[in-house]
Amino acid sequence: MTAALQVQQLFKQFPTANGSLEILRGVNLSLERGQALAVTGPSGSGKSTLLYIIGVLDAPTSGNVTLLDQQPWKLAAEAQAAFRNRHIGFVFQDHHLLPQCTVLENVLIPTLAGTGTNAAIEARAKQLLDRVGLSDRLDHQPTQLSGGERQRVAVCRALINQPTFLLADEPTGNLDRATADAVGSLLLELNQEHNTILVCVTHSQELVERFPQRCELRDGLLVDL
Numbered sequence: 001m002t003a004a005l006q007v008q009q010l011f012k013q014f015p016t017a018n019g020s021l022e023i024l025r026g027v028n029l030s031l032e033r034g035q036a037l038a039v040t041g042p043s044g045s046g047k048s049t050l051l052y053i054i055g056v057l058d059a060p061t062s063g064n065v066t067l068l069d070q071q072p073w074k075l076a077a078e079a080q081a082a083f084r085n086r087h088i089g090f091v092f093q094d095h096h097l098l099p100q101c102t103v104l105e106n107v108l109i110p111t112l113a114g115t116g117t118n119a120a121i122e123a124r125a126k127q128l129l130d131r132v133g134l135s136d137r138l139d140h141q142p143t144q145l146s147g148g149e150r151q152r153v154a155v156c157r158a159l160i161n162q163p164t165f166l167l168a169d170e171p172t173g174n175l176d177r178a179t180a181d182a183v184g185s186l187l188l189e190l191n192q193e194h195n196t197i198l199v200c201v202t203h204s205q206e207l208v209e210r211f212p213q214r215c216e217l218r219d220g221l222l223v224d225l
Contacts, residue, residue, distance in 0.1 A: 002069055003030040004164060005054065005197050010063035012049055023049050025220030027063070031213075033164065036191045036198040038208040040225075041217035047201040048169050050217065054199060055167045056084045068164060085113045089158030089196075091187070093170035095150040097142040097157075103129065104138040107156045121160070128156040132186060148179035155186060159194060166191060168200040172207055184210055 012024040023046035031037060041047050052058035053065060056072045065073060072083045089110075097106045107125045111117050129135055132152040142150055151171065158166060168187060172180035184207045191198040200211065208214050214225040 002066055004033050004068055005029065005031040005199075006064075006066040007054065008064040008066075010050070010053065010065065011061045012046065012053065012058075013061045023220060024053075024060075027217075027220070027222050029215075029222060031197045031199070033197055034192065034195050035213060036188060036211050037200070037213040037215060038211035039199065039201045039215050039217055039222070040203065040205070040208050043203075045217045046220060047217050051167050051169050051199060051201050054165070055088050055090060056080050081113070085110060086161060087163050088165045088167060089161065089163035091151070091154050091158045091166070091168040091171045093173040095142070095154040097150055097153060099142050102139050102141060103134060103145070103153050106142070106153055107160055110157060110161050124162075125156065125160055128159055129153070131190075132156060146179075147175055148182060151175065151179075151183050152186065155183070155190065159190060159196075162194070164197060166194075166196040166198045168198070168202075170202055171200065172202065172204055177206075180204065180207070 007027055007029040010024050010027040013020045013022045027050060039047050049058060053060050059073055064071060068087060072080050075083060104125055107129060108117050111121050129138060132155065134149060134152055137145065137149065171187065172183050175183060187198060187200065188210060202208060215222045216225055
């Protein structure tokens with residue numbers, strides 16, 4: 001049986017004025033539901049590139065990425081977008097909340113590209129916001145929230161479609177130490193509660209050490225820590 005997330009011999013190259021720049025050089029990775037992996041490494045090592053390829057945002061040069069027994073990069077663009085919306089949730093370093101929308105509206109945005117919002121989905125959004133301690137902020141706009149509160153909204157938005165894969169790119173990078181610890185705890189707790197596959201790219205050694213599985217991207221390859 002194929003793992004829910006399987007990466008095989010993944011290569012990624014970028015063209016430059018001096019020729020091709022190889023970032024990923026045969027990455028292999030396999031994860032099952034409920035597992036959580038932290039990926040660290042120096043700036044420019046390809047951590048975010050790897051995450052975006054897994055998340056069907058950036059195409060590999062060669063190799064296979066299999067998610068839920070499908071290879072999304074072999075799908076047409078519209079089918080890729082539908083797969084990404086249904087199965088993948090993203091949390092970025094910058095929360096990317098829409099300033100004109102309320103907290104609740106921001107969480108519901110990913111549902112608009114799918115079946116749309118209904119009473120059950122809105123109830124799920126409110127449950128998620130209650131779970132992260134923001135049930136009294138539903139009608140607030142992002143400018144009325146702290147940095148940590150905005151990132152918690154972003155986590156709820158990533159989970160609203162009940163994705164299999166939760167991908168986080170430097171999710172604590174803009175936060176102070178205490179808030180970063182809280183967001184890190186939240187990601188790991190929700191990973192277990194929702195039985196997702198969590199892949200987190202981070203420079204934070206403190207966050208890395210809290211993950212049950214840890215790798216470093218070194219010379220284009222994943223090395224276990």
